[in-house]
Amino acid sequence: MPVYQPGQWLNPTDRPDWCDIAGAGRFAVPTENGRFDRHYHDDHEIWFIGEGKAKILVDGAERYVQAGDIVLIRAGDVHDVVEVYQTLRGFFVESGLPLGGRTGHLHLTEADAKGHPVPARPVPADFPAAVTR
Numbered sequence: 595m596p597v598y599q600p601g602q603w604l605n606p607t608d609r610p611d612w613c614d615i616a617g618a619g620r621f622a623v624p625t626e627n628g629r630f631d632r633h634y635h636d637d638h639e640i641w642f643i644g645e646g647k648a649k650i651l652v653d654g655a656e657r658y659v660q661a662g663d664i665v666l667i668r669a670g671d672v673h674d675v676v677e678v679y680q681t682l683r684g685f686f687v688e689s690g691l692p693l694g695g696r697t698g699h700l701h702l703t704e705a706d707a708k709g710h711p712v713p714a715r716p717v718p719a720d721f722p723a724a725v726t727r
Contacts, residue, residue: 621682623675638666680717
């Protein structure tokens with residue numbers, strides 16, 4: 595059973611033969627010098643937010659996320675991290691490519707591909723309280 599260390603991503607070129615997912619790994623957007631790129635995928639993606647608070651763009655709308663949240667992103671939906679309030683750390687899984695699908699981050703423009711600084715801001719007054727169960 596393979597183990598992927600921080601900084602490593604599971605992808606179609608190095609995954610086990612029995613594994614059908616297109617990609618998996620960790621991501622982080624720090625409050626200091628954070629960067630992200632506005633992108634989409636040819637497959638569905640799932641994020642699990644393990645730490646932090648931020649505002650993201652997904653499915654055409656901006657939404658707040660925080661530790662414990664799961665974000666479902668449909669194939670073709672552009673997504674991005676717009677602001678961070680606390681360093682954001684998470685885990686992603688790309689569901690598996692359709693026939694002829696492309697791997698990795700796909701961009702609508704060259705500017706999107708270059709990425710952008712993600713501003714760090716104070717937690718907004720309307721940020722939702724964490725849900726505990």
